[in-house]
Amino acid sequence: MPIAVPTPPLNLNKLVRRVSWPKADIIHRVHPDKYLADQFNPGPAGNARFSPILDAKGNSIPTIYGGTTFDCAAMETVFHDVPFAPGLKTHAKRKLKAHHYSQVLSVADLTLAELTTTSLRKLGIKRAELIETEKNIYPQTRAWAEAIHAQCPDIQGYTGYRAKMIGPWRLSCSATGSAPARSPSTRPQSISWPMSPLTQTS
Known part of the structure; x- marks a missing residue:
């Protein structure tokens, strides 16, 4: 039976727990090579849990994702559909082509919405219904x-499931060189590599 996800409450700004991503912590990204290390996906293409998304006027909100480690970033992107069940797992190398692994440093601390099991309970939604x-x-x-983007203007992303993740929305002040609303356009430090050399075996 399909899950009916609860409607977001109208007082999220009071309910959402904020946590900080320090600017000294590396943001690990695995992304299509058509995007730079610090470049937002402009939308509206795609079908992810929290993107693509729209603002109240129906405009696309550019998004970017990253994790605390390479493993986190890879599992949430190129290895996202690998099953969790025990046993042998295979993954076609062709699915890694045209992807890059990048490391990005923010130029300021990020304010993120925490989406852990405990924090979600305060929001009136279960982990199984959202994560x-x-x-x-x-x-x-x-x-x-x-809803979080619309109601919480200070929040720049979210964290709390599987591993720390950031994105989407207001990250140009720290994690990208793009410039969505309410963000200065300061470019961060970044470095990236093609995925293929990282996956070659002898």
Whole structure:
């Protein structure tokens, strides 16, 4: 039976717990090579849990994702659909082509919404309803990303599931060189490598 995700409350700004991503912490990214290390995905293409998303006027909100480690970034992107079940797992190398692994440093601390099990309970939603849903439920989970963006102008992203993640929205002040609303356009330090050399075996 399909999950019915609760509607986001109208007082998220009071309910959402904020945590900080220090500017000294590396942001690890795995991304299509058509994007630079610090470049937002402009939308509206894609089908992720929290992107693409729209503002109140129907305009796309550019997004960017990263993690605390390479493993986190890879598992949330190129290895996202590898099953968790025990046993042998295979993954076609062709799926790694046209992807880069990048490291980005922010130029300021980031304020993120915490989406851990405990924090979600305060928001009136269960982990299974927001973080552990299948892809067919993503349009409903994206409504929460849109609501947090609309109601919490200080929040620049989110964290708290599987491993620390950032994105989407207001990260040009720290993690990208793009310039969405309410963000200065300061470019960060970044470095990136093609994925293929990282996956070659002898």
